[in-house]
Amino acid sequence: MSLLVKICGLSTRETLDVALGAGADMVGFVFFPPSPRHLSLETARELGKQAKGRAVKVALTVDADDATLENIVETLRPDMLQLHGKETTARLRDIKQKFGLPLMKALPVETAADLVPLAGYAAVADRILFDARAPKEATRPGGLGAVFDWRLLEKLDLELPFMVSGGLNVSNIAEAVRVTRAGGVDVSSGVERSPGVKDPDMIRDFIRAARASEELMVR
Numbered sequence: 001m002s003l004l005v006k007i008c009g010l011s012t013r014e015t016l017d018v019a020l021g022a023g024a025d026m027v028g029f030v031f032f033p034p035s036p037r038h039l040s041l042e043t044a045r046e047l048g049k050q051a052k053g054r055a056v057k058v059a060l061t062v063d064a065d066d067a068t069l070e071n072i073v074e075t076l077r078p079d080m081l082q083l084h085g086k087e088t089t090a091r092l093r094d095i096k097q098k099f100g101l102p103l104m105k106a107l108p109v110e111t112a113a114d115l116v117p118l119a120g121y122a123a124v125a126d127r128i129l130f131d132a133r134a135p136k137e138a139t140r141p142g143g144l145g146a147v148f149d150w151r152l153l154e155k156l157d158l159e160l161p162f163m164v165s166g167g168l169n170v171s172n173i174a175e176a177v178r179v180t181r182a183g184g185v186d187v188s189s190g191v192e193r194s195p196g197v198k199d200p201d202m203i204r205d206f207i208r209a210a211r212a213s214e215e216l217m218v219r
Contacts, residue, residue: 003177003214004163004184005207007191007198008060009037015198016047019055022207026056028082028186031064031072036196037188041075048076058082058104066098073099080104082129092124102126104163108133109148115156122160129186132166147172150179170205174213185210 007019008028019027029044030037039047051057059078061069063085072078081095084106096103105125108114110133122128130153132146147167156162163184164176173185189195191202 003182003210005210006058006163006165006184006186007188007203007207008058008165008186009035009188009192009196010047010198011037011039011043011196012198013047013050015200015203016050018198018200018203019207020051022204023211024055024203024207025184026058026080026186027051028058028060028188029076029078030060031068032060032062032084041071044072044076048078052077056080060084063087069095069099073101080126082106084129084131089120089124092121096124104129106131106165109152109166112152115152118158122158125160127184128158128160128162130162130164130166130180130182131186150176153180153182156180168206170202170209173206173209177210177213 004025006026006028007024009030010016010019010027016027029039029047032038048057057076057078058080059072059076060082080102082104092103092105103125104127105121106129107118107121109130114133132148161183163186164180164182165186168176168185168187169190187206191198191206193199
């Protein structure tokens with residue numbers, strides 16, 4: 001099974017085109033005002049058209065209400081919703097019923113105790129994203145360039161597809177994939193020259209490194 005590569009926080013036509021051209025399987029668009037990667041609905045509409053049929057479009061939200069989600073779904077036409085807040089399993093069920101889209105639930109990880117809610121989320125979500133837990137003073141839950149201890153996932157027994165994120169870059173992606181045996185990787189800050197500003201060469205290099213780590217797994 002091939003490794004899925006998601007480039008998240010894309011915000012310009014140029015960098016989206018680079019990600020698509022380099023072979024990204026998923027492209028993520030952020031709808032969360034505190035983030036430097038936050039998109040207006042107008043920009044999202046244009047980028048959504050550009051990505052249609054070329055990669056899985058993922059809309060990232062944080063504890064968004066139904067009205068916000070409805071605007072995003074109508075504008076971007078995403079293939080998947082990524083819930084990156086403190087959404088409960090009941091909220092996931094509600095969103096799934098209302099919008100009929102696959103859900104990826106982000107789970108912040110710092111210690112083994114953080115994996116306790118996993119079973120509940122796995123019963124509802126279509127995919128799990130393990131991310132580094134943000135510091136208490138952080139203004140957003142992800143995209144901070146922090147790495148968590150991947151060994152916490154070494155003995156993970158999860159039938160649901162899962163991805164890892166949090167501080168991934170060209171230098172550490174092979175090790176992250178080797179330790180976690182994840183089916184996918186998600187990068188945002190690791191392909192940026194400054195917060196929210198994606199670097200075309202870094203995107204290409206990351207995807208190339210991801211494909212190389214995939215080949216090592218096969219061997």
